[in-house]
Amino acid sequence: MEKLTQETVNFTEKNIDRIAALFPSAITETKDADGKLKQAVNFDQLKQLLSDEVADGDESYEFTWVGKKQSIIEGNRPIRKTLRPCKEESKNWDTTENLYIEGDNLDVLKLLQNSYLNKVKMIYIDPPYNTGNDFVYRDNFKFSKEDYEEELGLFDEEENRLFKNTETSGRYHSDWCSMMYPRLQLARNLLTDVGVIFISIDDNEVHNLRKICDEVFGEENFVANLIWTNKEGGGSSDSKMFRLKHEYILCYSRNIDYIEITGIPVGNEDRYKLVDEYLETRGKYYLQKLGMGSIQYSESLDYPIEAPDGTRITPIDNNKGRKACWRWSKSKYEWGLVNGYIVIQKDRDDSWTVYSKQYLNCDNEGNIITRTQRPMGVIDEFSSTQASKLLYNMGLGDQFNYSKPIELIKYLIKRLPNNDIILDFFSGSATTAHAVMQLNAEDGGNRKFIMVQLPEETDPNSEAYKAGYKNICEIGKERIRRAGKKIEEELNAKSKEGELFKEEEHRTPDTGFRVLKVDSTNMKDVYYSPSEYNQQMLLDLESNIKEDRTDIDLLYGVLLDWGVPLSLPHITEKIGGKDVHFVNDADLVACFEEHVPEEVIREIARRKPLRVVFRDSSFRNSPDKINVTEIFKTLSPETTIKVI
Template identity: 50%
Template sequence: MEKMNFESKDIKVENIKKIEEIFPSCITEIKDKDGNFSKAIDFEALKQILSGNLAEGIERYEFTWPGKNESILEANRPIKKTLRPCKEESKNWDITENLYIEGDNLDALKLLQESYLGKVKMIYIDPPYNTGSDFIYDDDFKEDMDDYVENTDQVDEEGNRFFQNTETNGRFHSDWCSMIYPRLILARNLLSEDGVIFISIDDNEHANLKKICDEIFGETNFITILTRKTKTMTGDDGNGMNIQHDYVLIYSKTKNILKLNGDKKSFKDYSNPDNDPNGIWTSGDPSAKSGGPSTYFPIENPFTKQIDYPPKGRYWAFSKDTLNTYINNGRVKFKKTKKANQRGFIFKRYAKFIEDNRMPVNTLEFSDNIYINSEGTDEIKDIFNNNYFSYPKPTSLIKELVKISTVNKETILDFFSGSGTTAHAVMQLNAEDGGNRKFIMVQLPEETNEKSAAYKAVYKNICEIGKERIRRAGDKVLEDNKDKDGIQNLDIGFRVLKVDSTNMKDVYYKPDEYNQGFLDEMVSNIKADRTDLDLLFACLLEWGLPLTKNYVLEEIQGKKIHNYDRGALVACFEENIDEEIVKEMANKEAEIVVFRDSSFKTSADKINVEEIFKELSPDTSIKIM
């Protein structure tokens, strides 16, 4: 029976496992101050294996800034936090497969490492552009920064660093780099092998973001940089330039297996003048760039006796044997009359045999006016009858990015979700093409300005705007597509989860701090304000189960039993459960069962549970909390 520790994934341990798989001789054991042993890397042994390829002590290309090392450590550092479900703020809780996570995205990304590792097909983010007035997250990536921050009035009464990163700050670019770096490390872990990330940015941090992404995703996985038109106004930006664009950086997880989807090919130039049984065709180029002696030969027209060779420096796209097959099946058709400067035969390309029925994505497409900022502003006004959000991206942009990178059932993540444009775009695209894509939105509950229209309209933070936008947008998408077959199955809901402290009480106290009254309070190691649903979702995170599956709440002899995803996890958080209840749970043959530590009166009761499961469901893993 294993006790759950409810701590986010320790990426450092996972990285050591990966190195062990490649270089097992470089793994050793170390003992900590408490005498516990753990695996570690023998860097001297690793250096010997990699000798000749070490960059230590020599000049080398690198990109760094003050606080970079700490930001790397922060990405790997586990946290004792959880995601608490909030049904009352959700929509279609029982049936939706979408998520809205409220809280710092660094925490959220760490908490998602188990449940969504390698399962996200597409990520879009629109992080702060670092213009000097946009929001900076409350990260502290340098140990000696505390005094600096306090002395420059960059902390609130509780010591949190919520401030505007103005250019007068000596760490203007460093703070931004340290903010984005660990988040992109964690985001890469969540991408599937054929996944792709799109990042909106402008000139302020474009160069730094490119270098960071080259380091995290690899230069070889860089796809391109899209230039998006942002406005049509012709005013001077103060330097004699009228800047009407920003950028979208694109990186893949694994470039050689990524395939983006352009528009479907047009077959308007195809026809079937000779009633070919293979259908419509067009005349194609029969030559190829590469080949050899078997694909370089003369072709004689039997009617006109014209002889053709491949164009200079090229080869035929077929051998002599294949040519005879093409002649017999009509794919090569000889002309009856000779015409100057023309081949003596037609090489047919059939529409039906074109496997890749997609055009390449045209990067200049994003200079169209449908992608400008005012389109996003108009959408907010249309939904709320007021402008409650500054500079929202238009759904047209996100929808096109989702369209070219996903097909049907994939998961899309946006961890700077703002007003919820990405969720809106996913629902729109699903309505248009019948897809079943899922979204995960993450947003920090940044407070709205007390003088703003949003605040006066009861939206006290950005999350309240985002959630309400998704609710209204989903209803609008349904209404706009009400005549479409199957539209009633469109998922316009979302489960709200909020980042919070662990469900478990802090049990680390000095011996002299204990007294009888204190011990009485420690009967339960779970915080008093936590519900069964809180505990259930903590278990899902611990075991790496998806957070959007349905579950059934059952009652056995008056005790609540949670059956998640048809037996993937069965939990009972009640106290004083008896043998009959345990047998009923064992008969479900779940992959995992979870009990509270306080569910058992004595150690003998725990042993009895293990014996019951050994007999009735030996493959079930038993956990306690």
């Protein structure tokens, strides 16, 4: 129900609406005194529209919006945060290489910069489409918490406003662009040189997204704007308009020179119809004339071939009197004849014609191959209705009427060869994780996923909420658990029925995941001026680490800082009664105990770690520190030593 404002008319707004009706291109977005976006008139543009002469002012080709510069600053601003492991919500912690990260993806992308720089082969994201009420983001405007709690109810742990793009604020493009721009810039750093990003989007923002990506990835790295036609579901219901059932998947590469899009196996392509005794190995075939008019004439390809009745056939005979040559050299023809690649038969006009057999699974050199065709820019398969039904049938309720079909994501993953780490930082119901596990189970692949999702509250009226899933991360994690279990059960059943080959039986895919959550830094804030210190603070600062942080929290903080992947295996050993953590054997060794005895340090050094880290406060004085350096210099000079 609309609320009466009990205010007089705002004539400025009315006038802007009138100008918008006459000159839509003279309307832009700006911020009011409170920092909220509003419509405004671009007077330079209006002046130009009302003048026959070129108006004053510099022109340049640029794409900008209100808040672009601020969004760049936001993307570059360092944060004092970390990722805290949550073993109890994880699955197969010790062995898995998959990650599920909870938090705002801007923070997460910043935190992953060291550990995953140039390490990700494929990113798929399905960001909010800016339909008017579908995204939250943080900004720095100074509003009182109460104002916003009332209006939006969303704050992060540091009381930054998490702004929800509501119907009332309209579908402002500036907010959406400011949300996407820094995230894509950070995401690009994570892609390998052969890396590719796929971004789902619809008509609301596709034009802006394309411009942003041209800027972030470089126009030359644009790969394609794919169209996905949703088989069932989706589509506008407005009877006056076109009924649109398609959306887009924008694809950009890190470096266009290095990528290759894998073709689609032709499998049952119609023209391969004939069979011979080589069916098992070479597949079906069709016949192609050996003498084609289109081949550039060459004397070496012009030789006579003997027909079964002894007749001499020349290329010219097969080309109805035009000068021509064969496609194959004489030696290749002789090889083909012996190995069953050549057919010589009489045509309808009773003349002899020479053909080569074009096999489906074998090239003209005798190599077994998978014949592929270039994938089309229109993907005319898969349905979002099926995707929602799947989630519903998995017992995960109705929260996601916008989840993507697993098959669609599998299709995209299959377009890239050997993709190992696949990142989705708007992961929603974790469709991408499901697709990765499913595809690994089908083709024996070893792909890993990293899912990132904001713990956004579920709708209290949704079945998901009633079933106990209070935020989207809970749904995502549960989906991965259930999907993984089903995949394992299916593989076990196949194995019992003897449907798997021996080597496949050992290929159970990684269905585990480590859960990590964004939190404030592990370190205490020590930036006080000397006059600010009091006795209690000095006592507190004896340790610079927050009291509620465990050794494993500290270990992951160090991995992030030092750029070590978060998926590596790690164990804890007792050495001299002290806990010592070994990451991937001795890639990194950490001991965060207060007071580490010299014998323990010597033992760690004897293991020759690549990197070693201690707690700063565990050394009573600088001679102690020098002693540690000396021990490593003698026993393991290659080790890099750091303290926290």
